[in-house]
Amino acid sequence: MKVKRIDISLGGSKVVILNSKDADKLGLKPYDRVKVVNEAGKSITALVSITKTFINEGEIGVVKEVGESLGVKDEDEVKVIPSAHPSSWQFIRKKLKGEKLSRNEIYYIVRDVVSGELSELEIATFLLAEYFHGMSIDEIVYMIEAMVETGVRIEFEETAYDIHSIGGVPGNSKVALIEVPVVAATGLLIPKTSSRAITSPAGTADTMEVLANVSFKADEIREMALKTRGLLCWGGTLGLAPADDIFIRVEHPIQVDPPSQMIASILAKKVAMSVKYLVVDIPTGKGTKAPTREYSEKLARLFLDVSEKLGITLRCAVTYGGQPIGYSAGPALEAREAIEALQNRRGAMSVIDKALSLAGLIFEMAGLEVRGKGYDLAKEIFESGRAWEKMKQIIEVQGGDPNIRPEDIPVGDKTIRIESPVDSYVTHVDNTAITLIARAAGAPVDKGAGVAIFVKAGHKVRKGDPLIEIYAERESKLTEAYNLALKLKPVTLEGMLLKTIP
Amino acid sequence: MKVKRIDISLGGSKVVILNSKDADKLGLKPYDRVKVVNEAGKSITALVSITKTFINEGEIGVVKEVGESLGVKDEDEVKVIPSAHPSSWQFIRKKLKGEKLSRNEIYYIVRDVVSGELSELEIATFLLAEYFHGMSIDEIVYMIEAMVETGVRIEFEETAYDIHSIGGVPGNSKVALIEVPVVAATGLLIPKTSSRAITSPAGTADTMEVLANVSFKADEIREMALKTRGLLCWGGTLGLAPADDIFIRVEHPIQVDPPSQMIASILAKKVAMSVKYLVVDIPTGKGTKAPTREYSEKLARLFLDVSEKLGITLRCAVTYGGQPIGYSAGPALEAREAIEALQNRRGAMSVIDKALSLAGLIFEMAGLEVRGKGYDLAKEIFESGRAWEKMKQIIEVQGGDPNIRPEDIPVGDKTIRIESPVDSYVTHVDNTAITLIARAAGAPVDKGAGVAIFVKAGHKVRKGDPLIEIYAERESKLTEAYNLALKLKPVTLEGMLLKTIP
Numbered sequence A, B: 001m002k003v004k005r006i007d008i009s010l011g012g013s014k015v016v017i018l019n020s021k022d023a024d025k026l027g028l029k030p031y032d033r034v035k036v037v038n039e040a041g042k043s044i045t046a047l048v049s050i051t052k053t054f055i056n057e058g059e060i061g062v063v064k065e066v067g068e069s070l071g072v073k074d075e076d077e078v079k080v081i082p083s084a085h086p087s088s089w090q091f092i093r094k095k096l097k098g099e100k101l102s103r104n105e106i107y108y109i110v111r112d113v114v115s116g117e118l119s120e121l122e123i124a125t126f127l128l129a130e131y132f133h134g135m136s137i138d139e140i141v142y143m144i145e146a147m148v149e150t151g152v153r154i155e156f157e158e159t160a161y162d163i164h165s166i167g168g169v170p171g172n173s174k175v176a177l178i179e180v181p182v183v184a185a186t187g188l189l190i191p192k193t194s195s196r197a198i199t200s201p202a203g204t205a206d207t208m209e210v211l212a213n214v215s216f217k218a219d220e221i222r223e224m225a226l227k228t229r230g231l232l233c234w235g236g237t238l239g240l241a242p243a244d245d246i247f248i249r250v251e252h253p254i255q256v257d258p259p260s261q262m263i264a265s266i267l268a269k270k271v272a273m274s275v276k277y278l279v280v281d282i283p284t285g286k287g288t289k290a291p292t293r294e295y296s297e298k299l300a301r302l303f304l305d306v307s308e309k310l311g312i313t314l315r316c317a318v319t320y321g322g323q324p325i326g327y328s329a330g331p332a333l334e335a336r337e338a339i340e341a342l343q344n345r346r347g348a349m350s351v352i353d354k355a356l357s358l359a360g361l362i363f364e365m366a367g368l369e370v371r372g373k374g375y376d377l378a379k380e381i382f383e384s385g386r387a388w389e390k391m392k393q394i395i396e397v398q399g400g401d402p403n404i405r406p407e408d409i410p411v412g413d414k415t416i417r418i419e420s421p422v423d424s425y426v427t428h429v430d431n432t433a434i435t436l437i438a439r440a441a442g443a444p445v446d447k448g449a450g451v452a453i454f455v456k457a458g459h460k461v462r463k464g465d466p467l468i469e470i471y472a473e474r475e476s477k478l479t480e481a482y483n484l485a486l487k488l489k490p491v492t493l494e495g496m497l498l499k500t501i502p
Helices: A020-026 A064-070 A087-096 A103-115 A120-133 A137-149 A176-184 A204-208 A218-228 A242-254 A259-272 A293-310 A331-344 A349-365 A374-384 A386-397 A431-440 A475-488 B020-026 B064-070 B087-096 B103-115 B120-133 B137-149 B176-184 B204-208 B218-228 B242-254 B259-272 B293-310 B331-344 B349-365 B374-383 B386-397 B431-440 B475-488
Strands: A002-006 A015-019 A033-037 A043-051 A059-063 A079-083 A160-165 A190-194 A230-234 A275-284 A313-320 A414-419 A424-429 A450-453 A466-472 A491-493 B002-006 B015-019 B033-037 B043-051 B059-063 B079-083 B160-165 B190-194 B230-234 B275-284 B313-320 B414-419 B424-429 B450-453 B466-472 B491-493
Touching: A002 A064, A015 A020, A020 A043, A020 A079, A043 A059, A043 A064, A059 A064, A087 A103, A087 A120, A103 A137, A103 A242, A120 A242, A120 A259, A120 B120, A120 B242, A137 A242, A137 A259, A137 A293, A160 A176, A160 A190, A160 A259, A160 A349, A176 A190, A176 A204, A176 A230, A176 A331, A176 A349, A176 A374, A176 A386, A190 A204, A190 A218, A204 A230, A204 A331, A218 A230, A218 A386, A230 A386, A242 A259, A242 B120, A259 A275, A259 A293, A275 A293, A275 A349, A293 A313, A313 A349, A331 A349, A331 A386, A331 A450, A349 A374, A374 A386, A414 A475, A431 A450, A431 A466, A431 A475, A466 A475, B002 B064, B015 B020, B020 B043, B020 B079, B043 B059, B043 B064, B059 B064, B087 B103, B087 B120, B103 B137, B103 B242, B120 B242, B120 B259, B137 B242, B137 B259, B137 B293, B160 B176, B160 B190, B160 B259, B160 B349, B176 B190, B176 B204, B176 B230, B176 B331, B176 B349, B176 B374, B176 B386, B190 B204, B190 B218, B204 B230, B204 B331, B218 B230, B218 B386, B230 B386, B242 B259, B259 B275, B259 B293, B275 B293, B275 B349, B293 B313, B313 B349, B331 B349, B331 B386, B331 B450, B349 B374, B374 B386, B414 B475, B431 B450, B431 B466, B431 B475, B466 B475
Parallel strands: A002 A059, A015 A043, A160 A275, A190 A230, A275 A313, B002 B059, B015 B043, B160 B275, B190 B230, B275 B313
Antiparallel strands: A015 A059, A033 A043, A033 A079, A414 A466, A424 A491, A450 A466, B015 B059, B033 B043, B033 B079, B414 B466, B424 B491, B450 B466
16 A cells, blocks of 8 residues: 555554545454554554545555654555554453453553554543552552653652642642742752643643743753752653653543542652652642542552552642632742742742641651651741742753743733622632633633632622632633633622522 | 645544644643634534644644535634533533433433534443443433434334344354245235444345345335335444444444443334334353353343333343354355255254244244244244245345355355364364454455354364365465464364463
8 A cells, every 4th residue: 555644643543544445345444453564574553544535545644653653655655454452452451340450461551552552542441441440559550660661761869859739729830839949948859840731720830831941851850950959840741651641641531530540640750750759749628639538548548558669758748729729820820929929938828838838748758857847947948038049040940030020920911800799708719610710711821811819718808809810811711711700600708699599 | 714624534523633733822632622613603513633734723624524514615714612521421421420311311422422522532431431330221211212313213104023133153144134034924024124243254234245235225125125024234324323333333442332232222223113023132152242141131131121111022032152153154155054044945953943933933922823833933934935935035126136046156265174183072163263263364344255164062073074164355364364263273172182381
């Protein structure tokens, strides 16, 4: 068959497109596998997609990944041979039946996820089997080891520390911008890599990107980290545990995120960064990933059991996440709030106390302070201004402007305020509503978009006081977010009618 | 954005392809949804796929289904607005949590499956939720009603009968070629529609296609059925319960076939064909869909409970399916075996007795015979030659040659025999191995490909006696099937070494 190259992302899998007549001749259905052999005898296994007219009979459409691995160009001749499932598919079926998988079986699944041998449908089947049957501690450990082995590893000659939040609360992305410089100011190494938002208004990488670059190569990260002791980079382009990125890409459309996979995802990236001491923050409360105390403690137990087998010393901090963290959600608004806090050495308790408590746990693990005293050291560093000095170094080494002032950070110039219609008390600020409104306003893609939150539960408000302010870069997004806010009512006031029936 | 039309089958879903820069601007990820609005204001919801170079910035690639429903052509301007999941997705998530679904909830899921609103990943999630949690009788009934409502119905003014096998045994496709003319010879109406093979060497539609056409329109089917009383057509192009075809397309790559979905699939097609009396054949034994007697009886009970609510009178026949049916597997070989049996009024017991028993059950249900006597009437019709006369009429009305002789049916001219290496007894003929060998030889796409089976369990064989013979149309397929046969050893002989270790 004659090659026709096509650049379509069919989810990163290796896909070839055949004319339906050729597919019939070969007895092939969509998602069946074929071995494609080039003239030099080099072969690759790919998934079949079928078209009636886009590819002619005798032609084979190859997506970019297939074309590059095979080294073929348009008009080249290739042979197409129907082929079986990879062996990892049998292991996915085994998990589907509820059986435990061995180290090798999990390794083969992860390897075939990374190489594109397994289709998204097959990966979804695995994730759903995991969702239904769960994974044992050993299985999670095997998964992490396989995810690390099939990716890039960054080694440090000395002990690396890290703090990671499982997220799920709007406003949380800025906390890292305070805790990392506090830790690094003592000379401890904290080369933090973080992710971009998947469903939240901002990931730490999105927020830091307002202030500096976040995409670096592995050797740049090593070099910069040794200079400043702390970093706030994006893990995405580094190739750390690449299987994880693919699992997340499949989890997103089916909205399934098994706890075992979340733990594997977080710890694999940490093992790949050679982190030896880790604090995991588990925000708990309505609208978070751990809605109840019981569930958050169960998660913490899992984290501890798995990290022990990996040789990582870990402490879990269950924190309050029942309402937004600080007074903003969205990359630029949060970056501004973090810089203000560092410069002025004060700000929202939910931000500063949280950052200092988490940094304090690291100090205790590192032996800089006895248990229970870590927070005091963190507070001292924060209030002395050493944290802000360190943050300026980090911003500079990552190519940003260390002399940035909060008011210089551009935020969306289309804004609208929602005011209290009555004199009352705030009873609740809803995480999910704030998240949806901030995203409707354009966050995290529009960096200046988001929501400023003026009140928290318990606050007294007078008629006309601002409750929230929506920021957007585009008028259409502002309107969309405003309409959503009117519908979702993110701030509940005492005495407010919650619903009228009918 | 400017339309660029593309004919790619991305699984029949409504898909639009965006440049990654536009996707980033809109905050869209693969499988997110957008509303696409044409200049006249008509809109359609589609799933997003993302490319880097194949579609330029400002362009939107639309697959055939989207282009046609929107009525747009190349260069037309459309608006693209991010959009939410359809409500049916919430019902799929409900099922994922193990909750029961209402009639309306199932209707919306089925409607969105048919219209292409749900992606294959989302449909797979539903099928896996069904696999894990099962469905109640009511849910199966709702599913069937929804599948029928969203498709074509063929009505008959008189009572229609049918016989359906759940399949799973090689060689089974030919049984219908005997039972249908036996039933129709009495004047009962049996307008059988059947499927093509999905994982077996031949479906009844594949085998009948060796003798006549099987693709007809609804009004042709009505007209022909009233002429001959019996038909053997393919259900595929009729649009009966089209949701079922989509469910099967998603089940195939993930190899998940929940019993509730199998029952819904079979009964929906029967309701759509207005069948009132139905016999369901459940082959049981090693390598079938019902490996144990207990499971086959459980399945039968489910069939009965569901059909009762649908107003269909049903009898289930649990039949022996532990080894292949008759002496062949593959469309042409099976068509030849069926025609030989009808013409000569004899053949393999496993074929003829089975066909006559199933036809006999129909006669008892129709009141032509008392219970226990249906088989005798069927045998009389078969032995009198009336069944063969009726089959000739059916072949003729479907556009085939009624004077066909078995030896005229072309079979693959590339053959190889596997002979017994010793004097011995046959202890087992393996269904799965025969199926895989026949498919490796090219069945069902190469109609002449398949396996002739010379022995069954209990047969005495002498060294050099043929055990099986592989037929193929292409040398490469013959070699592939032969190598597989050497590896799988489909016929077990007494005293044979089953495995050597290591």
